[in-house]
């Protein structure tokens with residue numbers, strides 16, 4: 001009998017635990033028909049509400065439900081990683097518990113894995129219901145990162161996906177601390193089937209992503225999967241050196257011909273401001289990489305478990 005592990009990261013999702021479980025269990029006849037057993041791994045990412053209690057109530061009724069509870073909030077990336085480490089399944093699925101990732105898609109995803117695909121991943125067909133400014137920034141981000149990174153990051157791709165064991169092992173072999181899953185899923189390769197579906201609104205509660213949260217996540221993605229900003233900094237530096245060189249020649253020639261050293265003062269101030277601005281920008285780009293390197297070198301664990309059932 002093949003085992004299907006489903007990983008469900010939860011952070012303050014008290015009201016969603018039971019509705020999600022009920023929706024997931026509608027797949028019961030599909031499991032039976034395909035000779036699949038299942039395990040449901042909730043990863044409680046340091047929730048402050050009754051999430052863990054709600055999960056424990058489920059565990060009391062269904063021995064296939066497990067929970068991994070973090071000592072604090074480590075973020076969804078850490079939760080997915082921990083869940084994958086715990087999952088024993090031949091097939092592993094990652095799903096949000098706010099019902100934005102419909103469990104009813106599971107049979108379809110499973111079907112693709114039987115047809116020679118190694119991973120079936122979902123993608124939002126539209127960004128309906130999202131603030132326009134956020135959509136605009138999201139599109140800019142995907143354009144930018146796909147232009148400068150060798151790893152393809154698919155626009156609208158969700159973390160909701162079903163994978164074969166081999167893919168999960170490959171993902172687990174990437175032990176970096178700064179995890180950007182959208183990049184990691186794509187970096188490991190394998191044959192991927194993309195499944196489009198319409199955006200579904202959250203069942204209960206509200207999203208954990210603020211605009212700035214998303215912005216800094218996008219920055220992390222760029223730093224993790226592209227070194228273009230570092231190259232841009234060097235190129236910019238080189239261009240400004242050329243410009244400065246031309247200016248020196250121009251100034252000397254003008255001094256020799258017209259003999260007026262002070263008339264260029266305002267333009268000089270502009271140039272100093274511009275060049276120092278660019279220097280700060282480049283230093284900032286380098287700082288971003290340095291910070292990430294620093295975190296990797298410290299080699300801290302990606303998560304800390306408080307409780308495991």
Ligand code: UDP
Pocket residue numbers: 008009010011012013045073074075076079095096097098100202206207208209
């Ligand atoms: N989540 C988590 N840790 C966090 C933030 C979110 O485990 O620090 C979980 C959350 O409970 C949900 C999923 O990740 O199941 C997606 O979060 P959310 O719905 O807020 O994101 P969105 O769907 O808006 O992208």
Ligand code: MG
Pocket residue numbers: 096098100202207
């Ligand atoms: Mg959601």
